Amino acid sequence: MRLALLASTFALALPPVAFATVWTYPAPAEEFRSPAYTVRVTQDGRTQESFVYHHAHQDEHLRDRGTDFNHWTTFSFAGPITVEVARLSGPADGGEILPLARGLMPSVSGHTLTFTLDRPEKLYIRFPGADEDPLFIFADPPEEGIPDRADPQVIWFEAGKVHDIGEKFTIKSGQTVYIPGGAYVKGSITAENASDITVRGRGILSGLGYARRPGTAGIPFNTVMFNGSGDRQLIEGITVTNPTHFCLLSRGRLTTRHVKLFGWWHQTDGWGGGDGSIIEDSFLKVNDDSVKLYGRDQIARRLVIWQQVNGAPFQLGWGGAGQRATNCLVEDIDLIANEAADKTARETNQAFLNLRRQSSDSVIDGVTLRRIRIDTDVPMLLGFIETKGRVRNILLDEVTVRGVQRGKNFLRTEGDGRIEGITLRQVSINGRILTAADEGLWSTTGDVTAIRFDPAAP
Structure with a gap:
C-alpha cells in the first residue's frame, strides 16, 4: 500500500x-x-x-x-x-x-x-x-509553486481519495510532499536533518485511526516532525486534523503559512519551529499551546486562534533548557474563542502569553505582541510562574479584549529569577484602557520590577 x-x-x-x-x-x-x-x-x-x-x-x-x-x-x-x-x-x-x-x-x-x-x-x-x-x-489565495508531478523528488497524492502512509513517513532533503485539495492522507511525516523540504497543498494530513501518543515519547509521532538541524523548510496550505501528538514541529528554520490545525486530545500543540521560524496567515484550534515561542527571531502573524481548554495561545516555555525566546514578534492575532476562560482557580497555563518552569540559565529577552484582538473572555493576559531565570522586555501593544479578564495576571519568580521591563501600551479590557490603577488585576511574587502602563500610542 x-x-x-x-x-x-x-x-x-x-x-x-x-x-x-x-x-x-x-x-x-x-x-x-x-x-x-x-x-x-x-x-x-x-x-x-x-x-x-x-x-x-x-x-x-x-x-x-x-x-x-x-x-x-x-x-x-x-x-x-x-x-x-x-x-x-x-x-x-x-x-x-x-x-x-x-x-x-x-x-x-x-x-x-x-x-x-x-x-x-x-x-x-x-x-x-x-x-x-x-x-x-x-x-x-490561489496556489503558487505547485510542483511538477513528474519530478522524482515530488511525492504527489491523488485528489479525491483517502491514502494511508502510516506513521513517520520519512522524507529527505530536496523532497516535496504535495497534498492537493481533495486528498485525505492518514499518517504522519518526519525528516531528519533535512533542508529544502516542503509539505504543501490544500489537502488534509490526518491522524484519524491512529492511537494517541501522550508524553514526550509522542514527539517523534507529531503529524509533521522535522528533527535535527535544517533550513529552508516550508509547510504551506494543508489542513492537519486528529493529530496523535503535536501538529507541526521543527527544530530547524521553518516557514509555515496558510495552514489550518485542529486537535482534540491534550498535548495536541499547534506549531513550533527553530530559530528564525515563521508562522503566518493560519488558523489553529488545538488542545494545548497553539504557538510555541522557544527560539530566537521567531515571528507569528495574522493568525486566527480558537483556544481550547488546555494550553496557552502563546507559550514561552514549559521546563527544560529550551526557553530562550529572543527578539520574537507576535502581531495581528485574532482570538475568537477561549474554552479555558473560567480556569482561574489555580495558576496553570491558560494565560494568553504563558511561561512555566523556567530553568535558571534561561534568558527570555524581547518579546513583542501587538495588534491583538480578543473576541471573548480571557482568564488572564500574562502568566509567568516558577521563573528561575531572566525575563525582560515584554511589550503588549494595542491589545483589545472585547470580553472580560476573569482572573489575575500572575508574575512569580523563584531563587535568583527576575522579571523586568514589562510594558502595556494601549491595552484595553471591556472598553477600558488599563492603567497603574488596575493593580487588582495583578499578582506578583519575588523579584518583579514595576509594570509600565502606557495608555497612548508611541
Whole structure:
C-alpha cells in the first residue's frame, strides 16, 4: 500500500473545479461530509459547491469542555466572491462571522447566511444554538509553486481519495510532499536533518485511526516532525486534523503559512519551529499551546486562534533548557474563542502569553505582541510562574479584549529569577484602557520590577 503512494505510481489526479478564479476540491470520502452545513461559492454568475468536512471529538473525557464536532471547508480564489452557507438543521437567524474585526455583515434568509469576500480569510461562522458544531470557512489565495508531478523528488497524492502512509513517513532533503485539495492522507511525516523540504497543498494530513501518543515519547509521532538541524523548510496550505501528538514541529528554520490545525486530545500543540521560524496567515484550534515561542527571531502573524481548554495561545516555555525566546514578534492575532476562560482557580497555563518552569540559565529577552484582538473572555493576559531565570522586555501593544479578564495576571519568580521591563501600551479590557490603577488585576511574587502602563500610542 505504501509503495503505491509514490509519485511515479499514481494515476492522474482529479483536478480541482475551477470557474474563473475560484477553485473547489473533490470529496475524498462521503463519510467525511458534514450533515450540518453546505457551502456554495459564486463568482461572475457561476456557482459551485465547496465540500464541507466534519470530524467528531476524539476524547470523551474532554467533550463536555469542548465542541462535539469540527466542520470546515477550504477553497481558493482571487477576486470578489459571494459565499452562501446553508444550515441544514436550523435557521440561520442571528448568525455572525468571526473574527469580529473583519467587519463582515452577512445577510440571512431562512436557513441561509450570505456574505461577500474580496481577500483570503480564515473565518468562524457562529450560529445560535450550534456551539457544538462550529463551521470554519478557509478561503485561501490561489496556489503558487505547485510542483511538477513528474519530478522524482515530488511525492504527489491523488485528489479525491483517502491514502494511508502510516506513521513517520520519512522524507529527505530536496523532497516535496504535495497534498492537493481533495486528498485525505492518514499518517504522519518526519525528516531528519533535512533542508529544502516542503509539505504543501490544500489537502488534509490526518491522524484519524491512529492511537494517541501522550508524553514526550509522542514527539517523534507529531503529524509533521522535522528533527535535527535544517533550513529552508516550508509547510504551506494543508489542513492537519486528529493529530496523535503535536501538529507541526521543527527544530530547524521553518516557514509555515496558510495552514489550518485542529486537535482534540491534550498535548495536541499547534506549531513550533527553530530559530528564525515563521508562522503566518493560519488558523489553529488545538488542545494545548497553539504557538510555541522557544527560539530566537521567531515571528507569528495574522493568525486566527480558537483556544481550547488546555494550553496557552502563546507559550514561552514549559521546563527544560529550551526557553530562550529572543527578539520574537507576535502581531495581528485574532482570538475568537477561549474554552479555558473560567480556569482561574489555580495558576496553570491558560494565560494568553504563558511561561512555566523556567530553568535558571534561561534568558527570555524581547518579546513583542501587538495588534491583538480578543473576541471573548480571557482568564488572564500574562502568566509567568516558577521563573528561575531572566525575563525582560515584554511589550503588549494595542491589545483589545472585547470580553472580560476573569482572573489575575500572575508574575512569580523563584531563587535568583527576575522579571523586568514589562510594558502595556494601549491595552484595553471591556472598553477600558488599563492603567497603574488596575493593580487588582495583578499578582506578583519575588523579584518583579514595576509594570509600565502606557495608555497612548508611541
